[in-house]
Amino acid sequence: MPKPTARSKNAKSLKPKYKRIVLKLSGEALKARGSMDNISPEIVHQVCTQIKEVHELGVEVAVVIGGGNIWRGLSAHHRGMERATADYMGMLATVINGLALQSALEQMGMTTRVHTAIRMDNVAEPFIRRRAIDQLNERKIVIFVAGTGNPFFSTDTTAALRANEIGAEVILKATKVDGIYTADPFKDPKATKYDRITYSEALGKRLSVMDSTAFSLCMDNKMPIIVFDMMKSDNIKRVVLGKAVGTLVTSE
Template identity: 65%
Template structure:
């Protein structure tokens, strides 16, 4: 089996790890994610992972609780570290070698982000998890995914979500929402489609990195995405 994309950045929201319970980490979801990643790892795909922190703390929501935006964003970045370690643990339980690289130095917990070292890990068959965002407030983990994909020269960003692609409006609220099979970066920006922020879209456009948005809850979808099957929506 020859994958269409040899090196990917997989972007997962923190909320996706939560499941339906109150626990921020569902053991079942973590195990399923690890097994899906192992499956594509075994066919030779080099995998980078960027995970959000919304299941623990989201910077923007902190404003409503009286938390300063900059402080809230740093809290959110630290939440991504917790999520990254949880995914690392699940992957190692499946026998996969993993390295966690952080944009905020914390040598007791993870390696500092060094792009050449990250690429070397990928070449040695390790999965690399990028945590702590870009290390700066006011930048989302979507932007982190775009930045890291550009730095490691990834072939594609796979954005795993709870819906099966990009729609012209929220399909959870509008029954007549229309799904796009494919869309250009410019159209996605002009239509203000709330899948990735404009900074992330612009960076992918400038560096010609396609984005595949798909439903991560359907078993086997990550494999289908790296094989280049027509699932979800492709932004290119």
């Protein structure tokens, strides 16, 4: 039997705050800034390295991935495309991103399963709630793609729906900013960051956390959301360990 490495010993000595999480990634997170390539293998590797580190802590990890780096249905609709068709195209873009994550994770020795809300049996298995839960219990990383399988719903809504379906304890919403602010920090230098905020406060202040459908689903089911900066190394691990990272949205 191989001897445990120092890294594995350290991982076992750390106690995560959450047992099962849903990590919500935007498609744009996989694209290098200023690059013409839709997917950066280097960034995918960095993201998957963080996922692996969290998984090694004993956390059950499910991932919901967007497709905005390849196709944005709403933008296409605004340019004249029929909305349902544009949204279905966006769902297919999420499948491409999910397969990229799967490939990188499995190259790192992780066991993964991709669940799609639109059947395509040659590349992924259809989403079945109980099967996904069983796979998480078996220490597999589950990647949810193709959104909810329905037009007019975002991948934020997918994250909220799947998190509640599989009994996750929290949604980790990875962004390019380090939390929720009183205003857009890129436009307003006076914007200040919230460390913690309630659902009702976020709604009352009209803060951009998730789209209204996703946010309402989280609020109704008391599903906490942590919004944090994915670009900083080890941030996913720090969130899972209960460190003060990003902004917590909760019912209290």
